[in-house]
Amino acid sequence: MKAIEISQAGGPEVLRLCDRPMPRPAYGEVVIKVAYAGVNRPDALQRAGLYNPPEGASDLPGLEASGEIVSCGRGVSGFKPGDQVCALLPGGGYAEYVATPAAHCLPVSGGLSLKQAACLPETYFTVWSNVFMRGGLQGGQRFLVHGGSSGIGTTAIQLAKAFGVRVFATAGSAEKCAACIDLGAEVAFNYREDDFVDKMQVLGGADLILDMVGGSYIQRNLKALADDGKLVQIAFLQGPKVELNLVQLMTRRLTITGSTLRPQSDLAKARIADELRQHVWPLIMAGKVAPVLDQEFALEDAPDAHARMESSAHIGKIVLKVS
Incomplete structure (x- = not known):
């Protein structure tokens, strides 16, 4: 699969397109074919060498994405291949495919587009x-x-x-x-x-x-x-x-x-997802709250997306179009 990796610690220019093996789902995980990936300041901190991913997480940047589930590991319930979801990720969102715990996924339905959905999980x-x-x-x-x-x-x-x-x-x-x-x-x-x-x-x-x-x-x-x-x-x-x-x-x-979100346990993140599903997702489905989208970039233009974010000129979220 195509992905964006951090070639070395530095500015946006150190982000480069590469080939990586496709992930496989572990127990309780799903693999998502990524449509859009959100761009966030922790991604820039990781790129600069100031925010290392937790043990076992992908070294690729990207903490949120939307797309279609293509495979499920053992122990997954509530989701199946073909479901459209957005998800909080331990890393790896700047790629064509990403694995994440199924408990950190939320459904994309109603009038919510995959582009909008990619703006949701991290924030x-x-x-x-x-x-x-x-x-x-x-x-x-x-x-x-x-x-x-x-x-x-x-x-x-x-x-x-x-x-x-x-x-x-x-x-x-x-x-x-x-x-x-x-x-x-x-x-x-x-x-x-x-x-x-x-x-x-x-x-x-x-x-x-x-x-x-x-x-x-x-x-x-x-x-x-x-x-x-x-x-x-x-x-x-x-x-x-x-x-x-x-x-x-x-x-x-x-x-x-x-608090910081990324180092928290999978169980803690699953509890947050449950609360969002109960209290916030009905508001999103009803159109009472919605992500604010600033700009879309192609996956290979990730350096430009980071430069846009670090300029602080943006209003709302920046996303990468992956597939």
């Missing part, structure tokens, strides 16, 4: 597990999401709005702020012009903040939280190390938490 698994399962976000609360125009951000805004949450966002341009508001944010702050701390304090503070920036944002996020608020950290674009005064965690009963 929806991440947002649901961190914002709703870990963060406990509930209707009526105030929720601030940084990077509101990113794939994570556009997903978080829509899901929170669908569950009756008051949503606020930050983004880096007037166009991106407008996109956040169109998706359901009550207000979007241009972080190049506005101080989100002051703005959120006037509103009473955020009950929950989803952040992937880190660095100087961490202390500012704590100031922007309401009493008893939670900061959920999922990435560190500005770095993970910062000096903090933790007195306000005690006096204002704040919580700092977070």
